[in-house]
Amino acid sequence: MPSGMTQSPEPTSPPATPTSTDVARLAGVSRATVSYVLNAQAAGRVSTRTQDRVRAAAEELGYVPHAAARTLRAGHSGLVLLTTPATPIPRIGALFGDFLMELQGALHQLGYTSVWHGPVAGAGEQAARAWAELRPAAVLALPGTGLTPSAVELLKRSGTRAVLTLGMQPVAGAHALLLDQEMLGARAGTHLLERGRRRIGVIMPTESGLDLFSVPRLAGVRAAATLETGTHVEPLTLDCTEESAAELAARWPRLGLDSLFAYNDEYAMLVMRAFQDAGLAIPGDLAIVGADDLLLARLLRPRLTSVHFDTIPTARIVGLVDRAIREPETAPETHQLTRVVVAARDSG
Amino acid sequence: MPSGMTQSPEPTSPPATPTSTDVARLAGVSRATVSYVLNAQAAGRVSTRTQDRVRAAAEELGYVPHAAARTLRAGHSGLVLLTTPATPIPRIGALFGDFLMELQGALHQLGYTSVWHGPVAGAGEQAARAWAELRPAAVLALPGTGLTPSAVELLKRSGTRAVLTLGMQPVAGAHALLLDQEMLGARAGTHLLERGRRRIGVIMPTESGLDLFSVPRLAGVRAAATLETGTHVEPLTLDCTEESAAELAARWPRLGLDSLFAYNDEYAMLVMRAFQDAGLAIPGDLAIVGADDLLLARLLRPRLTSVHFDTIPTARIVGLVDRAIREPETAPETHQLTRVVVAARDSG
DNA sequence: CCCGTCGCATGACACGTGTAACTATATGTG
DNA sequence: CACATATAGTTACACGTGTCATGCGACGGG
Incomplete structure (x- = not known):
């Protein structure tokens, strides 16, 4: 018993966590009464004076009900x-x-x-x-x-x-x-098609877990593209690194694409930087669309078109x-x- | 009983969640035995054949122990x-x-x-x-x-x-x-001082909760500044909006400062954009230091100096x-x- | 004086689990 | 055969809570 107090008058002094039994003893009532009072089921059952006594006792002991016991009992x-x-x-x-x-x-x-x-x-x-x-x-x-x-x-x-x-x-x-990721991709695709773009690249991040989102987004772009003739949709895998983005920029002219859906705003920023460093004009040489509509999108130059969910x-x-x-x-x-x-x- | 099944042959058919008692009954042993087996305390107590029976029964019933009961018992x-x-x-x-x-x-x-x-x-x-x-x-x-x-x-x-x-x-x-935020601020301040800057602005975001971080960071910058003579540190409150940043940029020449610690990389990007739109040169007219060292910092132009924590x-x-x-x-x-x-x- | 009623409080049980103490049956050991 | 000893289980209790059924005293009506 590593208690700090040197002299403990009572022989039975477990400074253990107080239970409703302790509260009942201190208030001079039964445990049942304590339960009724503390769960606000005391109307017409327990006199207000007793209720006050119980609450005071609980407060004094710092009583906290045991969620496990309550759960067990309640089922x-x-x-x-x-x-x-x-x-x-x-x-x-x-x-x-x-x-x-x-x-x-x-x-x-x-x-x-x-x-x-x-x-x-x-x-x-x-x-x-x-x-x-x-x-x-x-x-x-x-x-x-x-x-x-x-x-x-x-x-x-x-x-x-x-x-x-x-x-x-x-x-x-x-x-x-x-969360309709496919619709998100579809909107991005539709937007680009409406602006006359016909050959759309779609960034597919390699970050684990993100395929959950990127795959349906790609499907959405594809779905939108089928509504227009002479279109092409090209998935482009990309690491979240400057090197990977630079490599994509270098490869871009050979791809024969005119636009890019960049998965989200952060990836859009990454590739936009790489394209600009490579001397490509945006939106002249290619259009870029992001997603999430972060503050970031408005800070980039050119300002980034972005598709996002309304607040959930x-x-x-x-x-x-x-x-x-x-x-x-x-x-x-x-x-x-x-x-x-x-x-x-x-x-x- | 809103059960979907129409004919329930057994009169006692509670499809309730199975307990260790159910497992024991199915395996033809006592509940204690089940407990020993399922908690790997069965060495030398229960024969391997019985252990297998118990485990099979548990599997068949889809038994999942009740964390609340376990907690209650274990204390x-x-x-x-x-x-x-x-x-x-x-x-x-x-x-x-x-x-x-x-x-x-x-x-x-x-x-x-x-x-x-x-x-x-x-x-x-x-x-x-x-x-x-x-x-x-x-x-x-x-x-x-x-x-x-x-x-x-x-x-x-x-x-x-x-x-x-x-x-x-x-x-x-x-x-x-x-997490020594003050040291983070101090490093930022020291860095700027070493580059000859003497009048440092410090961004203080108004976002609720961030003062927890921004206040000690400011204190760190101040502490670093006291080590050098002729220095001045100026806190600058800023909303996380383009308007607020533009307003700061417009006000900048009157402030007489030569450098800025921008709280973190995202705020740094925000103000950097505003300063550049206002025609100020970085780092010519002012130096900017961010924090967190995100990928973002390497994507900005000029590339952003940033101070960050080593991995925790x-x-x-x-x-x-x-x-x-x-x-x-x-x-x-x-x-x-x-x-x-x-x-x-x-x-x- | 007896009976029903009302206000206030209590006794006792059940929830599902882990484990100490105990029993019963085989296995040696002197 | 008596006795220790290991093997393979079981019985019984405790954990802390919510709540049903019950008890007890007092009051009022017949």
């Missing part, structure tokens, strides 16, 4: 789990980070404790096992989480009331919140989460979260 | 809690995000479940209460969390074995992992966390996490 926890992608992680843009923060705040206001689970070893069902141990009320799988139908099944069997995915395509059994409607999401938790039997729903708009500027 | 959870800043959040840079991801991975390998707790309503002791409910093994408070000594006290009283802060200054009772030593941190959990009685330690280096380029 469910108020936890909403956000999962981390198994792959090293697609770089989470500033917009997406803000969105997550807002989402968590809204969930908190509804009484849920939202928690972002760290990365786990396995994928699919094995990862789901780790999440299921916490018996969360809901699991919201972020894009890049390898959520399989069998993982959804496992989660539901262990009592998870709602499983939702935030991502590009639905997963069987789970509610789907869709947090309220609708937490509404769905709440409803899904309350009525777990409702059939999985699919929601398109975003509308895509192009901010046209000088680069193409 | 502690293997949770390591990362806290979210109460303030809207200092924009988490890409570097810091990568660091957190790496940290969580390393903790996972040591058997801890790391979890990033969402934002909570109150601050200080009230927030600590919310964290304490989960009875985490350790709490790692990220920069911007308003962790007070009394909050540390409360956490420890409710059984948290280790409380650590990642931030600018130590908190009484908690281990401190220091994840291994040392998880080592400390692990040790602090195992030996909670060890006195709080203070660790400087980072060394600061200047990447000198063309902007100043």
Whole structure:
């Protein structure tokens, strides 16, 4: 007993974490009364004087209820789990980070404790096992989480009331919140075609995890191109380095392209710099379109045309989460979260 | 019972989440045996044949242990809690995000479940209460969390074995992992002074939460300036907008300064653009130094001089966390996490 | 005086798990 | 044969909480 106090008069002095039993003893009531009072179920059951005594005792002891015990008794926890992608992680843009923060705040206001689970070893069902141990009320799988139908099944069997995915395509059994990357690519393609460009290069980053986004974006550009005759779409892999960008710039004349969809604004900046250093004119020799519409886009010269998602409607999401938790039997729903708009500027 | 199946032959058919009791029944053994087997405590206690039977039964039922029950019984959870800043959040840079991801991975390998707790309503002791409910093994408070000594006290009283802060200054009772922002500012100042600059402007962003970083950085520049005679340091508040930057550029000639520490690379880009649009030469009319040393810095023209932290030593941190959990009685330690280096380029 | 009612508080159980203590059956050992 | 010893399990309890059913005293109506 490494207590700091030298003289402890009571022989039984465990400075352990106080439980509701300790509160009850100090207040001179039963544990049941404490529970009723502290959970605001005391109306008409406990006299106000007793309520005050209980609250004072809890305060004095610094009582904090034990979430595990409460969860065990209740059969469910108020936890909403956000999962981390198994792959090293697609770089989470500033917009997406803000969105997550807002989402968590809204969930908190509804009484849920939202928690972002760290990365786990396995994928699919094995990862789901780790999440299921916490018996969360809901699991919201972020894009890049390898959520399989069998993982959804496992989660539901262990009592998870709602499983939702935030991502590009639905997963069987789970509610789907869709981020339509294909539409984003389509808008970029349409924009370039409307400006008379016909041979579009599309940057495909090699960064692990980003293919989740880049592949459907490319598909979107292709889809847009089929609506116009005499078009060509060329995927161009690119490392996130100056060297790779310079190499692309050197190779550009031989490619016979007239425009570029650069995956996002940061990659757009990278290649734009390389092209300019190589003596190519923008938008004269080639048009460039980015994505995300960061402040960055307006700071470049020429100013960068960029396509981005409208702000994600947090309220609708937490509404769905709440409803899904309350009525777990409702059939999985699919929601398109975003509308895509192009901010046209000088680069193409 | 809103079950979809119409005919349920067994009268007692709770498709509820299976417990270890169910596994025991299916395997034809006692619950204790199941526990021993599934926790790898079966050596010399349970025959291999029985072990196989138990594991098969668990697999068949899709058994997932109940973390709450386990926590309750064990008296502690293997949770390591990362806290979210109460303030809207200092924009988490890409570097810091990568660091957190790496940290969580390393903790996972040591058997801890790391979890990033969402934002909570109150601050200080009230927030600590919310964290304490989960009875985490350790709490790692990220920069911007308003962790007070009394909050540390409360956490420890409710059984948290280790409380650590990642931030600018130590908190009484908690281990401190220091990110020396002041040194970062000092290096920036020294660099400019060495190049003959004497009148240094320092960008102070108005974004909420960033003052946590900007104030000590300013102090660092000031400290460096006192080592040289005839110097002047001028703080300059700036919104993260083009207008604010343009306004600063217009005002610049009247300020009588010859150099600028721009808080970080992104702000540096913002003001550099405004200065160039206003016809000022860099580094001729003024030198600019950024921070973080992003790829961005090498893409700007002139290339941006930037000061940044060496990579944060994840291994040392998880080592400390692990040790602090195992030996909670060890006195709080203070660790400087980072060394600061200047990447000198063309902007100043 | 008895019975129903109301206000206030309590006893007791269940949630699912880990583990110390114990039992029962075989295996040597003197 | 008696006795230690290993093997293969089981029984029983504790962790901290929420809540149903119950108890107890007082009050009012018949």
